[in-house]
Amino acid sequence: MKDCDFPILHYQKGNSYKDWGISHGEEYREAIGELFLIRKELMLKRNPSLINHLLPMAQAQYEQTLKYCGDAATELEGIAKGSNLSLTDIVILNNYTDFRDIELTDQGCSTIQVQNESNILSGQTWDMHSSAKNYLCVIEVPETELASKSLILTVTGCVGLMGINTDNCLVGVNNINTTRAEVGLIWPSLVRKTLEGKNLGQMRDILLDAPITSGHNYLISTPKGAEHWEITPTEKDLVHAHGDGEIGSSFHTNHCLGANVSKIESAKNVSATSHARYDILKQKVKNVTDSAQLKKLLQCHEGMPLSICSHYDSGARDPSQTCGGGMADLSSGEIQFWRGCPEYDSNYKEYTYQLNSEEKSFTLKQS
Structure with a gap:
């Protein structure tokens, strides 16, 4: 490999x-x-x-x-x-x-949003089949007539898993297991399309208008507010929202929270780690006040193997492992992406970028 x-x-x-x-x-x-x-x-x-x-x-x-x-x-x-x-x-x-009728229970990502007096923090783990880790990459996408510059975390051959643009708009995604799949678009393309938005409202409109194939939770985050949306071909639930300047935190793992989406959840296919990770986040996210603490939480091994950052392959129902992650402090403009885990992987690697909002540019600070 x-x-x-x-x-x-x-x-x-x-x-x-x-x-x-x-x-x-x-x-x-x-x-x-x-x-x-x-x-x-x-x-x-x-x-x-x-x-x-x-x-x-x-x-x-x-x-x-x-x-x-x-x-x-x-x-x-x-x-x-x-x-x-x-x-x-x-x-x-x-x-x-x-793909319709595909039931993959090994996707275990966690998304987090924290807003306090000093920081607006957004981030997520990327939990996939462990084979994907060696193919993770970052794409630096220039501005176009429709879109600002963006940074994309993805795997080779895929157009986007999560990303942020120079308008300081971030989109993250995690999987939910729902029924009633339909023929719709390829969801990594929707990640890129969402980053054409220059504010929270534009990002929301792009998501809600899209012809969806299957269920995902989308975190859209800006300095003026953030929202978690559970979106399927037939249902759309706003499950968390932060207004401009509102203090608080929100998070999502891989089970449905929305009143409408929960009714079509495929309960037998929910990640076996989802509720355990949700409980860990519920306990710990309240203590996150800055980017260092958010990163520590995203790389936390408490409750292993049912942890936020997991590197245990059961070989059975949930062969997912934490392949990497990404986060941003939308107040300071610092953005980080990583591959693997600093504790468990000898080939761990990370990048730190700085957003200059006035110049609409990213600078690679550390690799």
Whole structure:
């Protein structure tokens, strides 16, 4: 298995989204090919009957993405071309958790929002099948006519897992298990589309208007407020909100909290760690006052293996491990992304960026 060493992909200003995708695909062709095969195998292991339906399902999801997130869709085309894979292959790599009737119980991310007199803090872990850790990367995306510059945490071949733009708008995502999946867009493309928003209202509108395939909780965070939205193809619940200057904290793991979304939760497929992590956050998040404390919480091992940062593979129901994470202090403009865990991984690596809101720029401070 290839270790990409948590690279930074520098997209070139002035190039098209498709050109960005081609350069992405060409530079990380081997890694993208490996990750596609891993994710396809995991998906078909869950539901072998999908084998004869991948092409039409992927095509339908791509067409919805092209309608709503056209730029990100053409970036996917470029990744396919550059990596010598089919568009279907790249759709599977990006959207494999959302394919209809796929029941993946190994996605265990936690999202956190904290606001106090001095800091506005947002962050999340990225818990995925442990095979994904070696493919984590950061993409530096230049400004375009529609979007500001952004930083994206993702895996090679995927257009986005979470991110922040130079308008100081952050989007994070964690999985929920719900029924009533429909043919909709590829959710990493929605991450990129949401970052076209320049304030909380614009980000919210992008999320709520999107044709969703399956359920996720989205954290959208700005200096003027933050919201957690549980969104499925049929239901949309605002489960937490912070107004401008409001003091408090909120968090989400992987079970449904919204009144409407809870009614369509697939309870048998909820992550076995979700409630334990929720209880840990409920106890500890109140003590978070600055970015160092938020990072410590996101990398906390209390209750291992049912911990916020987990590196235990049971080999059974929940093979998920914490592959990395990201966070931002929207007051100071400091942003951090990491791969692995400083305590359990010899190949742990992190980046620290500084946002300059006036110049609309990011500076890499530490790596």
